[in-house]
Amino acid sequence: MSAPTKGSGMAWVGRSIRRLEDPALLSGRGRFTADFKAVHRVRFVRSPVAAGRIEKIRIPEGATVITASDLHGVKPIAPALHKFGYVQVEQPILAEGVVRFVGEPIAAVVGASEAEAEDVADLVSVDIAEIPAIADARAALAPEARAIHEIAARNIAVEAKFETPGFAAAEEVAERRVVVEIRSRRQNATPLEGRAGLAAYDAVSGRITLTCATQMPHLMRTAIADLLGMAESDLRVIAPDVGGGFGQKMSLVAEYVVLVWLARKLQSSVAWTEDRRENLIAAFHGRDQYLRLRGSFDRRAKLVALFAEVTANVGAYSCYPTTCAVEPLMAMAELPGPYDVRAYSCIVRGVLTNTCPMAPYRGVSRPSITLALERLMDIAAAHFALEPPEIRRRNLIDKFPYTSATGLKFDEGSYLQTLDMAVAAIDLPAFRRRQQEARLHGRHLGLGLATFSERTGYGTPAFAARGMGVTPGWETVELSMDPSGFAELRIGASPHGQGLRTTLAQIVADQIGVPPERIKVVHGDTDRTPYGWGTFASRSLVIAGGASLLAARKVRAKLLRIAGRLLEAATDDIVIEDGIARIAGTDRIVAIESLARAAYHQAHLFKGDIDPGISETATYDPGGTFSNACHAAIVDVDPDTGRVRIERFIVAEDAGRLVNPMIVDGQIAGGVAQGIGNALLEEIVYDDAGNILTATLADFLPPTSREIPPIEILHLETSSPETVTGAKGLGEGGAIGAPAAILNAINDALAPFGASINEIPATPQRIRAALRGAGERRR
């Protein structure tokens, strides 16, 4: 990045400064949606069954309860996708005639308090003629399976195929084929704050303000205004402090549409805060995929052809804006992962079932495809009697830019180097000795690796390739400096824990010569910020950060011109440093505040030359960039109980230029913790009738401090040539690599028993079952 703050000798970018967000959050002064007061509270009556026809809804006399029949003219949620045989299923805002999953909202009850609304909701009775439910994707694909939506006769919402020319021939000549079948069970992202919304009518303007826990405030505004047929300018959406999202809060929430409708109808304020049960059964889910890979290797263990079949359970409806195709299509595009394989064939499907709809969850598809690919690599390594790092060394891409079999362009990365760093940190030969010794004493250690790429910061071309009705990608920022020299950066991105107020201020500070605490980053308010896409897909630091840099350069240029005029020097001779502009090499200076003041109050000095005020806008729409990493896990598996203890976890990663290493490490550690939950603990369980069996946090188990080991993080910084800051995104990598590293480690530990496990979470029960199965096979 050019032109750092001079004088102090320290640029702000690259420093682990403390977060500007923290003091309020630490002292109970954060403002989350549920902290705001409303006149009315809403409780949703939800379907207790997975499939059925609604026959009658009985509403207690005098109660304010709305159902689908009240919502005349309100459009259903029906995101569009123009490719891949996508079937545009519709989700009514409240269930209309039929219910399709346990937890689907049927009615909204309005009360003066949460307790009153809950009491009334208990009195609403819904007669439903139950229909046998289909909870599993493979069951939904069976020829005799009932159609969950009439429009999708085979329950296939999306189906895509890809094959490179000459694929069959490439498979034919290979030395050895390895097949792996993977099952990645269903998860819930489980932000500690669930969904919450408050819609308030303003009698003066007639506008509605929707305060809600969202990752995409601007798109929520567009979507809700569209569905309700209202002027978008009559709706303001505010995302205040948001208690985690991880993708679950990026999709349109039907309940928020109801809140806005109610606020208009009642001309009042109405609020809904979901409870944990609602979150676990009816907020969006993630994962739940079957993957089958067939890898064909030459005699040097080089992967020469890869076939993949991915079956993703997408639930009962399609989420807006990404559509339910997001998981299968990303799997198709990215499955070859970080490996150089030119012959590739795949078929991916998104399958409708009577389960909670799926939405993007941290990693989106890549935790599952990485799991499958990395298992494939380890199984192949065993066939070739190679150590896991060696087969990866023979297959990782190492020339850049690299164009993949599916046409993705990989920018400069460090796949081999991060692998070597992680393996060196483990000390492989020493580990193998220790593993042998431990086995003699009945302890079963295992080592697992995961090498992967993380495609991040992609702009409109990448999204356009998917053919979505909505094409996100760019970000706009507005940077202004007021007459007192304080700056305000207004962004369309919408952070909810990522620390963007700090990191974007660092990027801007280096350009405009004032410290980050004098730069206020404003986000999450459609009235105050330029239209933008929000925070998801590891994009904000790259794209909003890139736009911030571009806007800050414009402000810097203006400050230099004003300083040149005030100091009577050529602009090129001026440097900006630590709050002042200086004629380089002299003691002739002017404070940044004085430049700002002059820009507004002494505009006559610059008339006809420099416009008054300091306010600049910039938009950034990058092509995309790939981070990369190698995760290494050492686990200790107790064969008697199936318990897995993680002894060490190492992340060697390269996300390009790091703006704030402390925040980077926090993102990685948090992602790894979710990956550990994915690998060992977390599972949303449906029975065959589509009932959800994991509706409390005592059943669905996010990890605690006991299950997460210290995570050792090593960095490389290969600056991206594709981004203006040199940074790459990294918010998801932790969650992408960890499941594969852990499952490989478990399998390494189980190898002496002849047992293997290709399903996550690898619970004690599943590990014991694998050991029993191996024991029976031996008998």
Place this chain on the structure above:
Amino acid sequence: MNDRANITLTVNGRAYAISVEPRRTLVDAIREDCGQTGTHIGCEHGVCGACTVLVDGAPVRSCLMFAVQAEGKAIRTVESLADGDELNLLQRAFMEHHGLQCGFCTPGFLMLVTGVLERDPGIGDEELVDVLSSNLCRCTGYQNIVKAVRAAAAKMRRR
């Protein structure tokens, strides 16, 4: 359920005369009736610990206690920790060690740790990890919370 009880809750040294239904949970009373919204509700079934407050010095899940049960007891919430804008030692440690991201679980962790360290300032590192496993955080992966708490405990012991 509608018979209301008139009670006085003492939150952070201040008395709040409130009228609540007997079924009102302590956390709802603290947030809705006393207006102290720093304490958060994460699960309402006693697992996540986001609602942890101190009741007579002991960490309590305020979603599992009725407001009427807390009458006459000293309740402390996250709002009591800082002195004006001056963060206390534990809060500063969370900031220095990046022990929070979205900040939603943070008040619960702060109150859990405050109670534990007041009771047992010499608590061992391993025992501390056990205690911290009482609460859930979805953002940090816990290690920075563990580091922050160990650092704060060490500083408190040196005082």
